[in-house]
Amino acid sequence: MTDATALAAAIAAGRISAQDAMAASLARAHETPGAMACMLPIEEALSLADGAAPGPFSGVPFFGKDLGAVVRGLKQSAGSAAIANRVEAPLQDSALFALFRAAGLVPFGLTAVPEVGLALSTEPEGRPPATNPFDATRTPGGSSGGAAAAVASGIVAIAHATDAAGSIRVPAACCGLWGLKPSRGVSPMGPDYNNWLMGIASELVLARSLRDVKTALACVATTDGRMTPRVAVILPDTCDDTQVNATLAAAKVLEAAGCIIQDGPPSSPSDKYLSRPMSLIRMILAAALHEGLTATGVPDDELPQLLRAARAEGAALTGTDLFAASRDxxxxxDIILEFFGDADAILMPVLSGPPPMLGAFPMDHTDLDAHFLKMEAMAPNAAWANVAGLPALAFPAGFENGLPVGAQLIGRPNSDTALLEFAQPLAHMIDIPFPHPIAGLPT
Incomplete structure (x- = not known):
């Protein structure tokens, strides 16, 4: 298998040095500029590789994301030049990156994000867009689109990612990767909790294999819970035949492994629990945007029009509004948990169709309604797992017309480890033909 675990094994066996693996990643990164927000100087990156901690990923090059948990020495700007001009690189790792580093991973750069993460495509103003390695005219998704592009193009085998409204699962589905949105509170978000977002956000990784995701979770958290072999399948009518067929194929794999497959709720999920979760997420993101930009001192005239509109919406919210949102x-x-019935996992598509073309999420307008409706239309099955704080694992379930097709398994709260074990029959369901090998991995 070609993944981060295989690269770590090759380094441990002396088939390639950690420095040579880092050098290969650095070289590949310069060939794929749209995936990157920033990188350490070459000599510093090579030195870090040489001093990697012992662990399951010892010596494996790794990227942080330009949003979320911070990495010492790497300035995080959330895709915004205005923010970059007003912040400094942190002197210490966040709690999450201290654990990543203790696992042997070697962070040497940050991957690109849409400005302040407010899109499901990754095209920050003034920078080259992140493109889908399977089709450069399409998006790799967002907001962890740079991370997905980096892993799918082989710059690194594994990368940090965050998810507040599908931002791990959408890029995973776009690029044929594995990605777990952990349960609420499972991944550490201290000491500053800058990406807590009232509990809708979680952080972990994007990778080419299930085993890499399992190892990454084990390195940063421990969860409890067992799962029964019952899976409820939900096929919203917002998803095209390709997404539905891939999800049904995954159901057959699980059934062959002994799972009991049953139909989910008969009515369209969008009627009862799609629009309300996204509206709550919109409120939280607008409030966070206003608070963060004001604290950083960014004026409106340095922002794209869409972010100005979102900031104004956040500024207009009252404490009563946000208190009501926390109750909602x-x-x-509770409502979302009812859709499990007597099952412990739900299987459903991630996207409604193929990854959109670049330019699908412009920010040169103020129509927030249209922007959020477009995100909801692209990933109609993502937001409610964030609102409910559930673990949701995106995985490759098909490959059609030259593009990966993803599906997702959602578990009950804090069943993250059990969910990953439950997904094991899906690990070899399909072999995604990545257009590039992992940089540095011996063949």
């Missing part, structure tokens, strides 16, 4: 989150969590 808990109410929606």
């Amino acid at each position: 989150i808990m109410q929606m969590s």
Whole structure:
């Protein structure tokens, strides 16, 4: 298998040095500029590789994301030049990156994001867009689109990613990767909790294999819970035949492995729990945007029009509005859990169709309604797992017309480890033909 675990094994066996693996990643990164936000100087990156901690990923090059948990020495700007001009590189790792580093990973750069993460495509103003390695005219998704592009193009075998409204699962589905949105509170977000977002956000990795995701989770968190072999399948009518067929193929794999497959709720999920979760997420993101930009001192005239509109929407919210939103989150969590019935996992598509073309999420307008409706239309099955704080694993379930097709397994709260074990029959369901090998991995 070609993944981060294989690269770590090759380094441990002396088939390639950690420095040579890093050099290969650095060289590949310069060939794929749209995936990157920033990188350490070459000599510093090589030195870090040489001093990698012992662990399951010892010596494996790794990227942080330009949003979320911070990495010492790498300035995080959330895809915004205005923010970059007003912040400094952190002197210490966040709690999450201290654990990543202790696992042997070697962070040497940050991957690109849409400005402040407010899109499902990764095209920050003033920078080359992140492109889908399978089709350069299409998006790799967002907001972890740079991370997905980096892993799918082989710059690195594994990369940090975050998910507040599908931002791990959407890029995974676009690029044929594995990605777990952990349960609420499972991945450490201290010491500053800058990406907590009232509990809708979680952080972990994007990778080419299930085993890499399992190892990454084990390195940063421990979860409890067992799962029964019952899977409820939900096929929203918002998804095209390719997404539906890939999800049904995954259901057959699980059934062959002994799972009991049953139909989910008969009505369209969009009627009961799609629009309300996204509206709550919109409110939280607008409030966070206003608070963060104001604290950083960014004026409106340095922002794209869409972000100005979102900031104004956040500024208009009252404390009462946000208090009500926190209550609504808990109410929606209970409603969403009812859709499991007597099952412990739900299987459903991630996207409604193929990855959109580049330019699908412009920011040169103020129509927030249209922007969020477009995100909801692209990933109609993502937001409610964030609101309910559930673990949701995106995985490759098909390959059609030269593009990967993803599906997702969603578990009950804090069943993350059990969910990954439950997904094991899917690990070899399909062999995604990545257009590039992992940089440095011996063949």
